[in-house]
Amino acid sequence: MFDAGCAIALTSAPALGVFTGIDLREDKGQIPPLELAQIDPLGLGVRVINLYATFDGPGSYPNDSDNAENAMILVNSGDNYFGSETNEDPWRLNKSNGKHSNAGFYQDPFGGNRAPADALLPLFPTAAWDTYMDIGLKTVPVGVSDVTATGPFFEWMDQDSDGRDDGVVGAWFTSNPPAEQHLAVFNSDSAQHEVFLAQFTIVGLDAGAAIGGLTTPVTGEGTYEWMGGLFTGTLVVHTQEFGGGALVHKFVFSKEIPAPASFFLAIPCVVAVSRRCRCRA
Numbered sequence: 001m002f003d004a005g006c007a008i009a010l011t012s013a014p015a016l017g018v019f020t021g022i023d024l025r026e027d028k029g030q031i032p033p034l035e036l037a038q039i040d041p042l043g044l045g046v047r048v049i050n051l052y053a054t055f056d057g058p059g060s061y062p063n064d065s066d067n068a069e070n071a072m073i074l075v076n077s078g079d080n081y082f083g084s085e086t087n088e089d090p091w092r093l094n095k096s097n098g099k100h101s102n103a104g105f106y107q108d109p110f111g112g113n114r115a116p117a118d119a120l121l122p123l124f125p126t127a128a129w130d131t132y133m134d135i136g137l138k139t140v141p142v143g144v145s146d147v148t149a150t151g152p153f154f155e156w157m158d159q160d161s162d163g164r165d166d167g168v169v170g171a172w173f174t175s176n177p178p179a180e181q182h183l184a185v186f187n188s189d190s191a192q193h194e195v196f197l198a199q200f201t202i203v204g205l206d207a208g209a210a211i212g213g214l215t216t217p218v219t220g221e222g223t224y225e226w227m228g229g230l231f232t233g234t235l236v237v238h239t240q241e242f243g244g245g246a247l248v249h250k251f252v253f254s255k256e257i258p259a260p261a262s263f264f265l266a267i268p269c270v271v272a273v274s275r276r277c278r279c280r281a
Helices: 033-039 125-129
Strands: 019-025 046-055 072-077 091-093 148-150 155-157 167-174 185-187 192-203 222-227 231-240 246-253
Touching: 019 192, 019 231, 019 246, 033 125, 091 167
Parallel strands: 222 246
Antiparallel strands: 019 046, 046 192, 072 167, 072 231, 091 231, 148 167, 155 167, 185 192, 231 246
């Protein structure tokens, strides 16, 4: 299906580190006024949604082959990764029937596809609020080499051709990560072990837009539904099974929000369709 050489670093002891799902939430705090004025000059409103992979325990070192359970090896949105066609719907903002017609991702002029470098932020602080993908790093510390990469067909998309990205298609992954990167670590705020996967800074969402949540828990390889009115499309997370092999976890984002009692998780989401590439190394 894909090259095992792309394997990442979320390994764990045999009873730990099992992939439990995804979490999308607004947890970054307020944008400082000066930066907010640059990001949102028209005052349309900004929401920052972070994407995580969640696990039931901590990760271990990537070279610990005896404990190599459920290491994440690839994340992809839509139908194209490493030249493979999966016929999946890209991950995107739901702009059907006039919903969120003013919405789009903030793309900082000094940002890129991956996490911004800490050394860059004092000079260009708005880069901290860029929309980007990374596996394990929200920013890149001085002296650390970020090994996250995007696939050859990775693209930001503009589904309504209004000049603003509002979706994404393609894969992002890591190759031979260092031990200190991409471990599933415990987050006391969310009370779960998790790995950061992406940040989506969205300008101009309709007021009161609900993020939604998963309707069922992740129990293994399979397809799961995320109910909500903000996003549509498909997100796929590939994880390494203990003892070798790969598991495929597909998350399909629906357009509607069910009654609150049907949620298993209640968290956020974003993403894809068709146009220009923002492929920066």
